Structures are given as structure tokens and as C-alpha cells.
Amino acid sequence: MRLAFGNLPDSSALFLDYSSGWAGIPQFYPRGYSVESIVSFARERPAFDSAHRDRLCAALGEQQKRWGSSADASLEKLAKGAAVIITGQQCGLFSGPFYAILKAITAIKLAAEVEKAGVPAVPVFWLASEDHDYEEIRWASIIDRDWGLKKLKVELANGDAAPAGWLQFRDDVSVAVSECLASLPESEFLQDVRRILESSYQPGVSPSDAFARMIAALFSQKGLLLVDPLDGELKRMAAPVLAEAVTRNGEIRSAVLARSRALSGAGYHEQVKVDENFTGLFGFRGRSRKALRPNELAMDLPLSPNVLLRPAVQDSIFPTAAYVGGPAEVAYFAQAAAVYETLGRPVPPVFPRISATVIEARVSRYMKKYGMEFADALRGRDYLKLKAVAGVRGVELFDRMRDNIVAQLETIAPALSAVDPTLLGAMQTSRQKMLHQVETLRTRFVNAEARRNETMDRHLDAICNSLFPEKRLQERVINVSSFLLRYGPGFIGQLEEHLSLDPREHQVIEI
Numbered sequence: 001m002r003l004a005f006g007n008l009p010d011s012s013a014l015f016l017d018y019s020s021g022w023a024g025i026p027q028f029y030p031r032g033y034s035v036e037s038i039v040s041f042a043r044e045r046p047a048f049d050s051a052h053r054d055r056l057c058a059a060l061g062e063q064q065k066r067w068g069s070s071a072d073a074s075l076e077k078l079a080k081g082a083a084v085i086i087t088g089q090q091c092g093l094f095s096g097p098f099y100a101i102l103k104a105i106t107a108i109k110l111a112a113e114v115e116k117a118g119v120p121a122v123p124v125f126w127l128a129s130e131d132h133d134y135e136e137i138r139w140a141s142i143i144d145r146d147w148g149l150k151k152l153k154v155e156l157a158n159g160d161a162a163p164a165g166w167l168q169f170r171d172d173v174s175v176a177v178s179e180c181l182a183s184l185p186e187s188e189f190l191q192d193v194r195r196i197l198e199s200s201y202q203p204g205v206s207p208s209d210a211f212a213r214m215i216a217a218l219f220s221q222k223g224l225l226l227v228d229p230l231d232g233e234l235k236r237m238a239a240p241v242l243a244e245a246v247t248r249n250g251e252i253r254s255a256v257l258a259r260s261r262a263l264s265g266a267g268y269h270e271q272v273k274v275d276e277n278f279t280g281l282f283g284f285r286g287r288s289r290k291a292l293r294p295n296e297l298a299m300d301l302p303l304s305p306n307v308l309l310r311p312a313v314q315d316s317i318f319p320t321a322a323y324v325g326g327p328a329e330v331a332y333f334a335q336a337a338a339v340y341e342t343l344g345r346p347v348p349p350v351f352p353r354i355s356a357t358v359i360e361a362r363v364s365r366y367m368k369k370y371g372m373e374f375a376d377a378l379r380g381r382d383y384l385k386l387k388a389v390a391g392v393r394g395v396e397l398f399d400r401m402r403d404n405i406v407a408q409l410e411t412i413a414p415a416l417s418a419v420d421p422t423l424l425g426a427m428q429t430s431r432q433k434m435l436h437q438v439e440t441l442r443t444r445f446v447n448a449e450a451r452r453n454e455t456m457d458r459h460l461d462a463i464c465n466s467l468f469p470e471k472r473l474q475e476r477v478i479n480v481s482s483f484l485l486r487y488g489p490g491f492i493g494q495l496e497e498h499l500s501l502d503p504r505e506h507q508v509i510e511i
Contacts, residue, residue, distance in 0.1 A: 001374060002505040002507060003505060003506045003508060005020075005504075007375060008378065009472070011327060012269065012271070012331050014028075014331045018352070020504060025334075028262075028334035029333070029337065030337065031347065031349045033322070033349045033351045033352065034349075037349050038110075038322045038351070039117045039119050041348060042083040043119065045320075045346050045348075056234075056318070057078055059233040059234055060225055060227065061075055063227065063231060064216075064226065066209070067226060069212070069226055070216075070220050071122075071226075073223055074223040074224070078122050078225070081120065082121055082319075083114065083319050085110045085114065085122070085123050085321060085324060086124040086126060087106065087324035089103055089127075090131050090164070091127055091164050091211035092207075092211065093139055093154060093176070093207070094197065094481050095140075095214050095480055096137065098476075098477075098478050099326060099355075099476060101480050102355070102356060103125070103324055105492075107125065108219070108222050110123070110351055113501060114321060114322075123225065124224075124227060124318060125224055127212055128164065129164050129165030130163045130164075130165065130230060130282075131164050132289045137156065137164055138154050138155070139151055140176075140180070140481070141478055142183060142481055142482045143465055144183040147462035147465055147466065149465040149469050150183050152180055154170070154176050155172055156169075160286070161288045161290060162288060162289065163289050164206065164207045165207075165209075165228060167206055168205065169203055169206075173203055173205075177194075180197065181193065181197070184486070187485050187486060188488075189486075192489055193485045193488075196489070200214040212228070219492065235302075237316070238317055240316065241313055244343060245303075245305070245309055246281070246297050246298075249279055249281075249297055251342050252280060253276070253278050253279065256338050257278070259337070263335070271334070271335065272332045272335055277293045280305060280306050280308050281297065281303050281304070281309065282303070283302065283304070284302040310336075312336070315345065320348045322351045323350050323351065324353050325350055327355075330352050352504075354499050354503060354507065356499055356506065356507040356509060357467060357507075357509075359466075359508060360511060362462070363462055363463055363466045363467065364510050366459040366462055370456075372384065372387060372463070377463055377464065378467075380468070385446055385460060388456055388459075389445075389446045398439075398441065398442040398445070402439075406435075409430075466478075473506075
């Protein structure tokens with residue numbers, strides 16, 4: 001099943017226009033995201049020399065060993081001149097929300113398609129180890145054995161604003177692992193999932209290293225290269241473009257501000273708010289990573305890019321053929337493109353990641369029982385409750401009452417008008433009040449019926465928690481552990497097989 005992005009909550013106008021057909025907004029995105037466009041860009045962009053590739057592959061090789069990643073074949077291809085399909089994400093607990101998995105799958109599938117089209121390509125996952133927003137990475141939400149939504153958290157308090165790669169998990173991460181496994185249903189896959197979680201998430205390990213270990217385990221033999229940008233050699237490789245960003249910062253700021261105004265003028269909003277203090281750079285002072293203002297820029301300060309400068313930094317290190325991003329990233333790339341253009345670097349195609357919801361068999365049975373579709377879940381629990389109770393005897397009485405009220409009032413309208421036409425306004429006001437009272441009574445009836453039917457209530461909880469948790473898409477909340485324990489590590493391969501690389505619609509798959 002497919003659902004247009006326009007029918008999903010919180011989709012930006014810029015992303016909707018881009019994903020449905022980029023040709024209408026070429027002033028913000030120089031290239032389309034078709035495989036043909038990506039292949040053309042990969043062939044046209046300047047090649048890195050062998051010395052650069054050797055340095056890159058040596059650094060990546062050491063990182064893969066650290067995380068137990070089996071991507072030797074990808075390293076060999078990269079060393080010989082392969083292009084890169086790159087994506088990335090914050091290093092959330094237990095791999096974070098499900099969309100991190102979808103990003104990796106998209107990069108893997110897209111690299112395979114580009115290679116089929118004649119350009120050797122490897123998938124790369126950039127760990128956001130420099131990010132210092134610890135609140136975003138200290139939680140994971142799962143669907144427990146009773147189909148409730150359970151949020152697991154660890155303590156990562158970070159008063160220094162230190163990057164995620166410099167933080168360390170405390171003893172409570174082991175508690176979170178145990179709580180996660182104990183909350184999920186018993187299955188034959190328990191030991192496999194326990195091994196993945198316990199070997200990845202340990203006290204003393206950084207969130208980025210733990211994330212990398214888990215992704216490496218889940219995507220073993222898929223050729224996915226993982227990258228920690230805090231690595232000393234990669235920092236040295238990024239230094240030239242960061243130095244250029246300092247010396248040309250005024251130009252970059254002017255270009256980004258102009259692009260933001262152009263977006264607003266075209267009817268789109270700025271994904272990343274920028275002002276006259278924008279530099280696109282953070283500076284490291286001790287363990288702290290702080291945003292820099294124009295008067296704070298210095299060549300001798302260790303630097304880190306923000307979201308608008310980071311893509312250009314990535315492409316100074318990797319031979320990027322395409323960037324895989326979520327809806328927000330696709331939107332902010334319209335601003336990031338201004339950075340590329342100022343630095344005289346080619347803007348790569350931006351491929352929207354696969355967007356998907358997984359409907360488990362039991363949830364599917366509940367939906368069929370009450371005559372529901374996936375789109376119904378996006379309308380919220382109250383709507384689902386109303387639809388579930390709609391077949392209960394008595395609900396139809398409220399519809400008849402509403403129709404009778406409207407009909408009876410219409411019969412007296414001529415008499416009211418003949419006596420005093422202004423009475424028609426009073427009649428309309430009375431009509432609205434009576435219909436509101438009928439609807440209020442109907443809602444109370446539905447709620448009472450749902451409370452009386454505890455089984456229905458549990459079923460509705462399962463549907464909502466699984467498909468639209470916290471009134472957000474499943475991919476933005478639920479952690480992959482919920483699926484791994486129910487379906488095993490092979491679940492990743494099933495996803496890769498069943499998901500289409502077509503990014504124009506939200507995919508709904510049943511398992």
C-alpha cells in the first residue's frame with residue numbers, strides 16, 4: 001500500500017514539491033534525484049587522487065575494525081575509485097527511531113542501483129558523533145508485549161555541550177538493555193537480540209561507538225561503511241574546506257541569507273533559521289562544542305560544521321554521488337546548496353530516504369475487525385474509537401436525531417421569515433447549538449461503549465501505539481528492537497527486499 005506524502009502529518013511544502021517532481025524548483029536543487037541523474041553526476045564530478053583515497057580508506061578501515069563492521073569489499077571498491085551514496089543520523093539509543101534503519105537501507109539499495117547503471121558505488125553512513133544535543137539520543141521507544149508504548153531513557157547529562165562521541169554511557173545503560181528485553185514479548189530471537197544490544201551498549205562506551213556497533217551487526221555483509229567524523233585523520237582531511245569556510249565566511253553568510261529570502265519569496269519556509277550571526281561553524285573549546293559568531297572565527301580554533309556546512313565537508317572527504325536525507329534534510333539542502341555554490345563545489349543530487357510503516361499481523365487483524373485502514377490511524381485515537389463503535393447498536397440513532405433536527409427546523413423557516421427575516425439568524429444559532437449538543441452526547445456514548453468494551457480499547461491502543469505513536473509516524477518514534485525481538489535479525493533483510501526505492505510515497509508493508 002502507498003500513501004501520498006501530502007496525506008501525512010507535518011510534511012513541508014518544499015519537501016512535497018521536491019519529492020513529487022523536482023523540476024518545478026530547480027533554482028534550489030540543481031539536479032534531480034533519479035538514478036540517471038545520480039550516475040551522470042558521479043561521472044562528471046572531479047575525481048579524488050589515489051593518495052586521498054588511500055588516506056580515506058586507511059582511516060575507514062581502522063574504524064570498521066573498531067565496530068566489527070564487515071565491509072572490506074566496499075573499502076576495496078572505494079580505494080579503486082567507487083562513488084559514494086552517503087547518509088547519516090544522530091546516534092540514538094539502540095539505534096534511535098526507525099528512520100535511521102530506513103536511511104541505511106535506502107543508501108544500500110541506491111548504491112546497488114547506481115552500480116547496476118554502470119558506476120561502482122558503496123553506501124556510507126555518517127555518524128553524527130559531533131552533535132552535542134544529548135537529549136535527542138538518550139531515549140528509545142518500543143512497543144511492549146502488551147502493545148503499550150514504552151520509553152526507555154539513560155542519563156547523558158552534558159553540561160559541557162560535549163559531542164556525542166566524547167560522552168560515555170553509565171551503568172544505567174545496562175539497566176535500559178535489560179528493561180528493553182524484559183518488556184518485549186518472549187521469542188526464539190531473544191538471545192540474538194540480547195547479544196546485539198549487550199555487545200553494543202555497555203558502560204564506558206560512547207553513544208556513537210555503541211550506535212556503530214549495532215548498525216554494523218544489523219547490516220553485516222551489506223557493505224555499509226560507517227564513519228566517525230571525530231576521527232583525527234578525517235578531521236585533517238576536512239581542514240582545508242573548514243579553513244575556506246572561515247576565510248570566506250562573509251560570502252557564505254550572504255549567500256545563505258539570500259537563499260533563505262528566496263525560499264520565503266517562493267512560498268517556502270526556512271528549514272534552518274539563519275540571521276546575521278550565522279557562520280555555519282562550531283568551535284571546540286576544551287570539551288565544549290559551541291556555535292561561533294562572526295567575530296569569534298579563528299583559524300587556530302578546532303572547528304566543526306553545522307547542518308548547512310556539513311554536506312560540503314562530507315563531500316570534501318568522500319566522492320559523493322548522492323546524499324540520502326529525510327524530509328527535513330531534503331528541505332534544508334535548499335539552503336545548504338548556497339554553501340556549495342559559494343565554495344565553487346558541485347551540489348550533489350539529494351535522494352529522499354524511504355519512508356515506511358510496518359503493520360504487524362496482529363495489528364492488521366485488529367484493523368480488519370473494525371473496518372479500518374492505515375490512513376484512519378493518522379486521524380487519531382478519537383476517530384478510530386468512533387469508527388470502531390460505529391457498528392454498535394444505538395450510534396445510528398444520533399445520526400437520525402441530527403437529520404430530524406435539521407429537517408424540522410427547515411419546515412419552520414418560511415414562517416419565521418414571513419414574520420421577521422432576522423429570526424432566521426436566531427434559528428441558525430439554535431440549530432448549531434442543538435447539533436453541538438447531539439454531537440457531544442454522541443461522543444459520550446462512544447466513550448462509554450469503548451470503556452465497557454475493554455477488548456476494543458486494547459485493540460485501539462495497539463493500533464495507535466504501533467502505527468501512530470504520540471500522534472507521529474511510526475518511523476519517527478519506534479525503535480527497531482520492537483521488530484527484532486518479534487521477527488529476528490533477519491527482519492532487516494525482509495525490509496530491504498520488500499521496500500521499494502521509489503521515494504515519492506509513504507510505503508505501508510504488512511509482515
